[in-house]
Amino acid sequence: MKSFKVTDFNAPLTEVDEPTPQPFGKQVLIKVKAAGVCHSDLHIWEGGYDLGHGRKPLSLKDRGVSLPRTMGHESAGEIVAFGPEVTEVEKGGLKVGDVALVYPWIGCGTCATCLAGDENMCLKPASLGVYCDGGYADHMTVPHPRHLIDLKGLDPVTTAPYACSGVTTYSALKKVEKDFDSPIVIFGAGGLGLMALSLLKAMGGKGAIVVDIDARKREAALAAGALAAVDGKAPDALEQLAKAAGEPIRAVIDLVGNPATAQLGFDCLTKGGKLVMVGLFGGGAPWALPLIPIKAVTIQGSYVGNLRETKELLDLVRTKHIPSIPVTPMPLAKANDALHELQKGQLVGRAVLTP
Known part of the structure; x- marks a missing residue:
């Protein structure tokens, strides 16, 4: 062998x-x-x-x-x-x-x-x-x-x-299934992100806005059916997300898991929204603690x-x-x-x- x-x-x-x-x-x-x-x-x-x-x-x-x-x-x-x-x-x-x-x-x-x-x-x-x-x-x-x-x-x-990648994204999507009637935000357009787009459609979701810093991966996300693709490093990334959603963002799935994606994911959520952390890229949590209760945001980990x-x-x-x-x-x-x-x-x- x-x-x-x-x-x-x-x-x-x-x-x-x-x-x-x-x-x-x-x-x-x-x-x-x-x-x-x-x-x-x-x-x-x-x-x-x-x-x-x-x-x-x-x-x-x-x-x-x-x-x-x-x-x-x-x-x-x-x-x-x-x-x-x-x-x-x-x-x-x-x-x-x-x-x-x-x-x-x-x-x-x-x-x-x-x-x-x-x-x-x-x-x-x-x-x-x-x-x-x-x-x-x-x-x-x-x-x-x-x-x-x-x-x-x-x-x-x-x-x-x-x-x-399949069951990881499926399990994460199930954690925000109640928000499928609105666009959700997905960070990362690698293997997991592209998988998430296909599964979201099959599960009856309205669609997703994908965030990635790699232009090739953003193009792949659009080809896979993303509603929009945003460069996470863009100075106006938060504004782009709000415009693409056209309504309050209630669910974010972070398939990257670094301080920058965690912060932008948190910031784009409306009150009572949910941030599901999946990615293991690494780093420390960036959120200002008072804003978690003020926004009444749920931050949930999802492991495979x-x-x-x-x-x-x-x-x-x-x-x-x-x-x-x-x-x-x-x-x-x-x-x-x-x-x-x-x-x-x-x-x-x-x-x-x-x-």
């Missing part, structure tokens, strides 16, 4: 050849057909998050991310073998040869949070590609067949990003999504025939190149490794 592993933070990925694992217990072995390269992978690769205000960066090593680690949490592949303890009921109709999306946001499986179906919020995460090996490989093991969703003919290359939401999302993709976001297929051997291109902001849409 060939894989590309983080063997040291901020160092090139290491190509590793080792025996293909055999599934034991409830595990499932899949042959990887697609592995999306996500912005979160950059943080894993770099080893942490910038917390701003001169604070010590949040270390992933201190949070239990051990090396070496095979990244890749947006994975889809063909089922090769089931572990000996997997029952027919647990397979849920899946069989060898089926192509499935891997749900990666796995928890301990036994706590109240996991049992309630919110494994992504477990305090003892075992997320694939983060705490356990993921899809930057030609094979990977999945702990249990319940974490596999049959693609039923969907293209694994264009569908793989739904495991993170649960398995139920992922299944809902794939059903939505099938029934609404949602067009895929732009993807750039790259061979597994180009994993380092894909990360560098993403780091430099050179990708429109999503790079997807194809072992």
